[in-house]
Amino acid sequence: MNHGLSLIKHHSRQRLPILACVAILLAACGGAQDAKQESVLNRGLGAEPESLDTHKARTNQAGDVQRDLGEGLTGYAADGQLELAAAERVEVSEDGLQYTFWLRPESKWSNGDSVTAQDFVFSFRRLVNPATAAFYAQQSLGDVVNATEIVAGKKPADDLAVEAIDDLQLKITLNNAVPYFLALLSHPSTFPMHRPSIELHGDAHARPGNLVSNGAYRLQAWEVGSYIEIVRNEHYRNNDQTAIDRVRHHITPEDAAELNRYRAGELDITFSVPSEAFQQMRKERPNELRVSPYLAVYYYGFNLTKPPFRDNLKLRQSLSMAIDRETLTEKVTARGEAPAYGWVPPGTNNYEPRQFLYANLSKDERHRKARELYREAVFGEDKPVSLEIRYNTSQGHRRIALAVQSMWREVLGVESTLINEESQVLIENIRMQDVTQVFRSSWTGDYNDAHTFLSVMESDNPSNLTGFHNDEYDGLMDKAAVQTDPRVRQVFLEEAEKLLLAEHPVIPLYFYVNKNMVSLRVRGWGDNVLNYHYSQHLSLADTD
Amino acid sequence: MLRYALLRIIGAIPTLLLVIALAFLMVHAAPGGPFDAERVLPPEIEENIARAYNLDESLPQQFLRYLGGLVRGDLGPSYRYRDYTVAELIGNALPLSMQLGVLAMLLAIVAGIAAGLTAALSKNSFVDRLVTGIAMTGISVPVFVVAPVMVLVFAVYLHWLPASWTGGTDISRLVLPVVALALPQIAYIARLTRASMIGVLSSDYVRTARAQGLKTSSIIRYHALKPAMLPLLSYMGPALAGILTGSVVVEQIFGIPGLGQFFIRGALNRDYTLILGIVIVYATLVISLNLVVDLLYGILDPRIRRQ
Numbered sequence: 001m002n003h004g005l006s007l008i009k010h011h012s013r014q015r016l017p018i019l020a021c022v023a024i025l026l027a028a029c030g031g032a033q034d035a036k037q038e039s040v041l042n043r044g045l046g047a048e049p050e051s052l053d054t055h056k057a058r059t060n061q062a063g064d065v066q067r068d069l070g071e072g073l074t075g076y077a078a079d080g081q082l083e084l085a086a087a088e089r090v091e092v093s094e095d096g097l098q099y100t101f102w103l104r105p106e107s108k109w110s111n112g113d114s115v116t117a118q119d120f121v122f123s124f125r126r127l128v129n130p131a132t133a134a135f136y137a138q139q140s141l142g143d144v145v146n147a148t149e150i151v152a153g154k155k156p157a158d159d160l161a162v163e164a165i166d167d168l169q170l171k172i173t174l175n176n177a178v179p180y181f182l183a184l185l186s187h188p189s190t191f192p193m194h195r196p197s198i199e200l201h202g203d204a205h206a207r208p209g210n211l212v213s214n215g216a217y218r219l220q221a222w223e224v225g226s227y228i229e230i231v232r233n234e235h236y237r238n239n240d241q242t243a244i245d246r247v248r249h250h251i252t253p254e255d256a257a258e259l260n261r262y263r264a265g266e267l268d269i270t271f272s273v274p275s276e277a278f279q280q281m282r283k284e285r286p287n288e289l290r291v292s293p294y295l296a297v298y299y300y301g302f303n304l305t306k307p308p309f310r311d312n313l314k315l316r317q318s319l320s321m322a323i324d325r326e327t328l329t330e331k332v333t334a335r336g337e338a339p340a341y342g343w344v345p346p347g348t349n350n351y352e353p354r355q356f357l358y359a360n361l362s363k364d365e366r367h368r369k370a371r372e373l374y375r376e377a378v379f380g381e382d383k384p385v386s387l388e389i390r391y392n393t394s395q396g397h398r399r400i401a402l403a404v405q406s407m408w409r410e411v412l413g414v415e416s417t418l419i420n421e422e423s424q425v426l427i428e429n430i431r432m433q434d435v436t437q438v439f440r441s442s443w444t445g446d447y448n449d450a451h452t453f454l455s456v457m458e459s460d461n462p463s464n465l466t467g468f469h470n471d472e473y474d475g476l477m478d479k480a481a482v483q484t485d486p487r488v489r490q491v492f493l494e495e496a497e498k499l500l501l502a503e504h505p506v507i508p509l510y511f512y513v514n515k516n517m518v519s520l521r522v523r524g525w526g527d528n529v530l531n532y533h534y535s536q537h538l539s540l541a542d543t544d
Numbered sequence: 545m546l547r548y549a550l551l552r553i554i555g556a557i558p559t560l561l562l563v564i565a566l567a568f569l570m571v572h573a574a575p576g577g578p579f580d581a582e583r584v585l586p587p588e589i590e591e592n593i594a595r596a597y598n599l600d601e602s603l604p605q606q607f608l609r610y611l612g613g614l615v616r617g618d619l620g621p622s623y624r625y626r627d628y629t630v631a632e633l634i635g636n637a638l639p640l641s642m643q644l645g646v647l648a649m650l651l652a653i654v655a656g657i658a659a660g661l662t663a664a665l666s667k668n669s670f671v672d673r674l675v676t677g678i679a680m681t682g683i684s685v686p687v688f689v690v691a692p693v694m695v696l697v698f699a700v701y702l703h704w705l706p707a708s709w710t711g712g713t714d715i716s717r718l719v720l721p722v723v724a725l726a727l728p729q730i731a732y733i734a735r736l737t738r739a740s741m742i743g744v745l746s747s748d749y750v751r752t753a754r755a756q757g758l759k760t761s762s763i764i765r766y767h768a769l770k771p772a773m774l775p776l777l778s779y780m781g782p783a784l785a786g787i788l789t790g791s792v793v794v795e796q797i798f799g800i801p802g803l804g805q806f807f808i809r810g811a812l813n814r815d816y817t818l819i820l821g822i823v824i825v826y827a828t829l830v831i832s833l834n835l836v837v838d839l840l841y842g843i844l845d846p847r848i849r850r851q
Binding site for chain 1: 581583587709
């Protein structure tokens with residue numbers, strides 16, 4: 001009884017259909033028999049999403065919920081393949097600059113309104129509007145004609161080259177060909193928005209009771225710090241295919257506590273698996289532990305704006321070569337990560353990742369070469385270099401730093417000091433490029449294309465944390481950007497990575513893996529490199 | 545008495561202002577801002593965000609703007625939870641933390657006093673040593689050890705209670721957090737009660753009462769209990785404030801969306817307005833609880849009232 005009442009209390013803002021109320025009460029009081037009628041999935045979400053307004057969020061956690069609530073022109077299938085979603089057809093002009101989308105006429109908002117091309121236009125304009133202060137404005141629509149000027153406040157948002165030809169036809173014009181543009185349009189920031197509810201509720205439009213969404217689910221409740229509950233959107237175009245009626249995304253910032261909840265049967269899926277418990281889970285629950293490659297790289301960056309790393313390629317190379325990545329991934333991280341000898345992760349679409357030239361050398365040869373380079377890098381054995389490694393406070397980062405420290409000492413005689421900093425402090429220090437020498441960071445792909453990794457190292461990219469500046473590299477990236485032939489483009493990108501690796505602005509250490517506990521009663525889970533798992537693709541088997 | 549209370553309340557205002565000013569300076573002095581992340585934003589977007597949240601103004605301007613809002617009862621928008629205002633976040637979290645804290649305190653008072661009295665009345669016996677021993681353990685083992693062990697035993701292995709806040713019903717989800725929060729307090733209160741009761745029982749007026757032939761139970765009830773509670777009372781004010789503000793660890797372990805969790809996350813995320821809002825709540829709580837204790841002291845002890 002208490003359970004039912006508490007649910008309704010949290011939902012007081014929501015005009016719950018009477019039937020749903022009755023169903024909840026029955027489920028709470030009546031026991032298993034009634035509960036069976038509704039299928040409920042409990043997912044670990046990790047940290048709290050900062051917003052459910054698709055223009056005001058940027059974390060993976062927000063994205064996970066938003067992909068359940070809404071849908072863009074494109075989306076991903078359970079196996080991670082890009083597919084059309086709200087659009088049923090797309091035509092791209094030969095020069096790759098014009099995209100024309102035809103929306104599915106049966107697409108509906110959660111309040112029953114039809115989803116129209118105007119809803120997309122409204123959303124795209126709002127995204128680039130400086131007043132919205134959206135994180136992803138540049139990232140998602142930066143290539144659309146006039147977008148950059150609008151974001152910078154130099155043109156009005158209405159100038160954005162996105163046009164509703166009629167209710168169902170949408171035309172987008174780009175500055176240059178962007179081969180991964182369709183993938184960008186799967187990002188939640190490009191989901192359509194329901195104009196009337198935004199005009200009515202303003203900043204509060206993304207709250208339970210106010211949010212009107214066009215995806216498989218609609219927002220039912222959000223108890224900040226605790227959980228976000230979504231329920232089936234009866235108006236969704238594919239509602240017949242949605243198996244799970246209700247999904248609770250539980251806020252679980254502590255992975256150890258999350259695993260306990262999973263083991264207690266409160267969660268069906270975890271957001272992560274803590275390192276400490278990984279081996280135990282592998283032994284005890286091998287069929288529930290899901291590990292698969294993820295489009296993300298863990299790396300150590302060099303501050304290239306200051307000595308000792310400025311203009312000292314040999315020092316950078318020797319430090320990189322002295323690190324035994326196999327030992328790191330097998331003994332230290334030990335969650336199935338792949339050693340990284342390049343920048344772009346394996347599994348990236350239409351791309352052959354490059355590797356450091358020494359990747360295939362034996363360990364002894366590599367170490368010998370490293371010592372040689374190190375000696376040549378001015379510092380003889382009589383002048384040992386001392387370094388600082390900065391990382392954000394976490395046991396995992398610390399263990400890796402300790403291992404790297406001892407490898408450097410052993411192979412090169414380099415003494416390094418470990419400095420752990422709170423993550424906001426570290427970020428600030430990296431950006432100032434003043435005190436940092438070697439720093440820990442990571443990069444996660446936003447879409448499945450090598451560009452999402454390689455563009456980070458362009459000299460004008462704000463996320464280029466090392467200060468790497470190479471005209472030849474930028475030139476190759478520019479050439480790739482205007483190239484419409486995918487094979488030629490691939491060659492340019494691969495050349496760029498080769499150059500990048502030769503220049504060694506970073507030491508990639510390993511490629512991440514997805515790590516989730518997935519209960520055996522969850523069906524339809526497909527491992528994929530972006531780690532997107534739409535709730536609408538999942539179902540629950542009757543095992544209880 | 546009323547005048548005294550009023551004076552204290554008025555006296556608290558400058559204290560509160562000072563706390564706000566210091567907290568404001570400190571959060572802004574911390575490196576990194578609320579919108580910094582590993583993924584660095586393009587400069588024009590950073591500018592747009594700074595403008596939207598008035599972070600492009602000078603610090604004194606921002607402080608005045610904040611104070612101005614405060615006077616109107618507006619704690620500002622949260623920088624991290626962009627769909628919510630600080631007042632809304634605190635409004636949701638404070639009652640939860642209060643509920644937990646008050647329940648834990650009640651449990652601690654009942655269990656602690658009972659244990660302390662039992663020990664005091666059978667001083668130096670086996671029971672006394674047992675209670676003192678358990679109390680010592682309760683004080684020394686930190687809650688971040690006890691709580692996960694309780695979760696493992698009662699939730700993961702026995703399945704009696706939920707492992708987290710959202711895993712159970714209203715009552716079942718309270719049990720583990722409240723006990724975890726109360727345990728160290730039970731221990732303190734038991735020790736305090738024991739010591740204070742032993743002291744009172746060996747005082748002259750109790751000896752006189754005994755000499756007059758009063759029964760032990762009436763001596764305790766009418767003569768010893770009240771004075772023995774005085775040290776406890778002065779402990780309880782700060783303890784309640786401590787339990788309300790210090791439930792951070794317990795909230796984290798059980799995933800309870802209480803004030804403590806928001807405080808920690810606010811600090812880590814540089815959510816300036818959220819931290820300031822919670823600091824104000826905490827400061828107000830501590831100040832008013834101390835005031836209440838001082839007033840209660842006067843009620844319990846006539847000597848203080850006369851002063």
